[in-house]
Amino acid sequence: MTSGDGTSSTRVGVFGLLGSGNLGNDGSLEAVLGYLRAEHPTAFVDALCGGPEVVAARYRIPATRLHWYRGEYRTASRAGAVAGKGLGKLVDAFRTAAWVRRHDVVIVPGMGVLEATLPLRPWGFPYSLFLLCASGRLFGTRVALVGVGAAEIGNRSTRTLIRWSARLAAYRSYRDAQSRDAMRAMGVDTARDEVYPDLAFALPAPGASAPSGLVCVGVMDFHGGDDDRARAGEIHRRYLDGTTRFVRTLVEDGRPVRLLTGDACDAPVAAAILDAVDSPLVTTADAASLADLMKETAAADTVVATRYHNLICALKAGTPTLALSYAAKSDALMDRMGLAAYCHPAREVDADRLLEQFRSLEKHSAELRQTLTERNHVAARQLEDQFTALTTALFPAADHPHTSRKAP
Structure with a gap:
């Protein structure tokens, strides 16, 4: 995308298990897209995500599949499936790096990306997140973990991948204080990390209904x-x-x-x-x-x-x-x-x-x-502060090292 005068605009990627059937994840994406469209309307936005067809259709942004191997989240019992998953991990390393390199900023919008409160394998999403953050550090792309959830993790491999992902990110904020405390306990310096309400609180609320007994x-x-x-x-x-x-x-x-x-x-x-x-x-x-x-x-x-x-x-x-x-x-x-x-x-x-x-x-x-x-009013004000902080951290006026690259 280009701005009104024909010059190249900032390239922003959004990343995660988006469009995959989890309404909470998609709600966090919707909140971030609302912020970008209001505050950075000339930015070109695309996604690397779990359900690219859904994201492209629903949110009108280009989207690429997160995993090369389409059976990534199915249990691999046959030799061919095991080999496909293994090859997919290698291919995804190059695919993720190439995608990150094309962007000025990548945002991971909310979600519990730094926790394992539900069953999780280290070589699934934790590996994908690590590839993202490592690629960002390698190519100078600012990766932001925005309003994410975190929890202390027992599995050593998962814990290591999550810890290094957080360390390599350029910006981190959390949806509650205990998430920040968990990352600190896992060895991440959180001195400059802030806590804000979950991004979904930035979405518009419906009007109240009459009592129904429902x-x-x-x-x-x-x-x-x-x-x-x-x-x-x-x-x-x-x-x-x-x-x-x-x-x-x-x-x-x-x-x-x-x-x-x-x-x-x-x-x-x-x-x-x-x-x-x-x-x-x-x-x-x-x-x-x-x-x-x-x-x-x-x-x-x-x-x-x-x-x-x-x-x-x-x-x-x-x-x-x-x-x-x-x-x-x-x-x-x-x-x-x-x-x-x-x-x-x-x-x-x-x-x-x-x-x-x-x-x-x-x-x-x-x-x-x-x-x-009363609490919803407070949450709305705090999320305004979150988006102001995000602009300051990710969109400094004179610091767009990738803007010479045209959007496709």
Whole structure:
């Protein structure tokens, strides 16, 4: 892309598992694209991402597939698949370097790219992130990890790749203080790193709806974290059984329930609850974006949700929310928004205790809505500061070493 006078514009890349079915990841991208289009309208923006067709169609930017080998996230059991994955790692090193070299700036928009709170293999996305950050350092491209999530990681290989990725990045900010603390504990100098609300809080919020009695229940294909692989099946059964019992109790009380998901992999969980409860009062939302999820949560009286960005949508919409918390980031988010008392462990869903917390949430609904209004105003101001800091760090007026290269 060129600017209005025909001169070359700044080239900005966005990077991550975008367009792959995770609505939270795509919401973070949408927030960053909104910032770029408002503050840097002449910048040429493209993506290296997991779902290039979706990103290109939905956000109208050129997009390239993150992995050369299309079976990257499928289990490799045959020799051919194993060889394909191995060759793909080598090819991706050159593909990533070539892509990074064409840019002045690369932004990794939000997402939990520095954590392993869900099952994660070191040679999957952590390796891809390391290639990105190392290539940025090699070619002088400023790589920014913007509003990302982090957590201390036990697996040595994953920990090493994540630590070096963070060290090699030119800019880092985090979506909560514990993420910054985790990176410091893993040996990264965070003295100049700042903490801001999650990028999704920069998205527009829907208007409030009249009381309807509706309860939104956000579900997740939850099997524990990266350190829970040995008991993943047991964790999932407990989560599903407890959530199903909770939904059944709501229906027995005559409450309509709307099941929400946040990733394509969550659909079977919603279907299992729908089949088990077998009531016309239970329906499933078909949300394609965080904006859709916010509309769903805004229409509800209360929300009970697991996925981190389901929680954000409900809180941003100003709806009293109870978190089925699967990681410390959920607890931190609820505390930031003034609802720390309304967290329940996803690993040990106790339907009776959950119902007790839910009734307390509804009892204090009016005051919690006021609290959320106030906290959302604060989050909006803080994200304005985040984008101002990002411009200062990434777009210095006289420092565009790659601008002599024309966009394709």
